[in-house]
Amino acid sequence: MTDIISTRREGSILEVTLNRPKFANAIDWETSRLMSKTFKGFRDDQDLRVAILKSASDKHFCAGWDLKTTAAAEIPGAAPVNKDFGVGGFGGIQELPHLNKPVIACVNGVALGGGFELALSCDLIYASEHSSFGLPEIIAGTLADAASSRLHKRMPWHIAMELLFTGRRMDAAEAHRWGLVNEVLPKEKLEQRVWEVARLLAAGPPLVFAAIKETVRVAEALSFQDTMNRVKRRQIATVDTLYGSDDMLEGSRAFAEKRNPVWKGK
Known part of the structure; x- marks a missing residue:
């Protein structure tokens, strides 16, 4: 579709790749709108049954909200910015109504803030061994809103509150131990496993x-x-x-x- 968001289609499976390495795959307004358009198209295409969300980098899955771009837009005299996430909300799937098809997160690298929340918006999460998750919003003095709504329902309350209160990082092994991640794999086997699961689901009802x-x-x-x-x-x-x-x-x-x-x- 674009240099920022690319898609690959195999039968009834759609692979969506986030590619903003210069920005650690952080999501700005434009990127969110593109992701929203992509996942709305996935939702509405009757021939598509399963989506995979991944990044082009093995360093960053997604670093969350692009604070630098946001800050630059607030400078007096800066060009006006279209502050619209798109119909699906942040990252295209967080608030997309009637998204009744399986979405798999293929996390290869760091998933921070909104990137962690984006993974939580998916139905299944597979991660490479070197991946990590965290909610640094507390350090920036803001609210991890989606995580505050979802995380305590996915893992023990006190661990969820610790992550929200401290902003500490959690490695993939710990995420798997708490049941947040379906499987942790060597990075060279991650995509193979994700596609195996996607094909299994695509063959389902x-x-x-x-x-x-x-x-x-x-x-x-x-x-x-x-x-x-x-x-x-x-x-x-x-x-x-x-x-x-x-x-x-x-x-x-x-x-x-x-x-x-x-x-x-x-």
């Missing part, structure tokens, strides 16, 4: 993935029983679509006929 993602989001704001009631009454749009789909019938038929199902997303 897209309507079920959509129902899973929406049900999980709904469940965050409701009690268990309220969520179950909505599922049973088909009050969640993707669940209603799934329960009335040809794919659901295909799954039953394939099981009875002892063959692999053919998913059509319909």
Whole structure:
């Protein structure tokens, strides 16, 4: 697409690569809008089923928000800046509505601040052994808003609060120990493993993935029983679509006929 964001498509898989090495892959307004456009396109393309988010560097996955660019824009006389993250919010996926397809973070290097939050916005996280994660916003006197909303739900409360309060870095091994990272691999094997998982998911039932993602989001704001009631009454749009789909019938038929199902997303 651009020098900043590039994409590669293999069948129903979209690989999205962030490439701002001069800025440690930090995200500014323009980059966020490009990522938002990219992931909106992924969401709306019925032929795409899985996305991978990675960086072109093995040093920085993403250093978060580009503070230098922001500071330069505030200098008197500087050219006006379009302060719009895009429809998906920071990094394109953090607040993108109806993103009901699996997204995998391929973290090879440092994921700091908004970069850590970007990884948390993905459904699966695979990291290289030398990767690390941190939330240095406290040092800059600001709030890691997405991490403050999500992190304590993904790991023990006291560890999450320590990371938020101190800004310390956590290596990939510790992140895996707390369950934040699915697997930690040598950097030369990382992308191979991520693509292996992406192909596995791409061969799976897209309507079920959509129902899973929406049900999980709904469940965050409701009690268990309220969520179950909505599922049973088909009050969640993707669940209603799934329960009335040809794919659901295909799954039953394939099981009875002892063959692999053919998913059509319909």
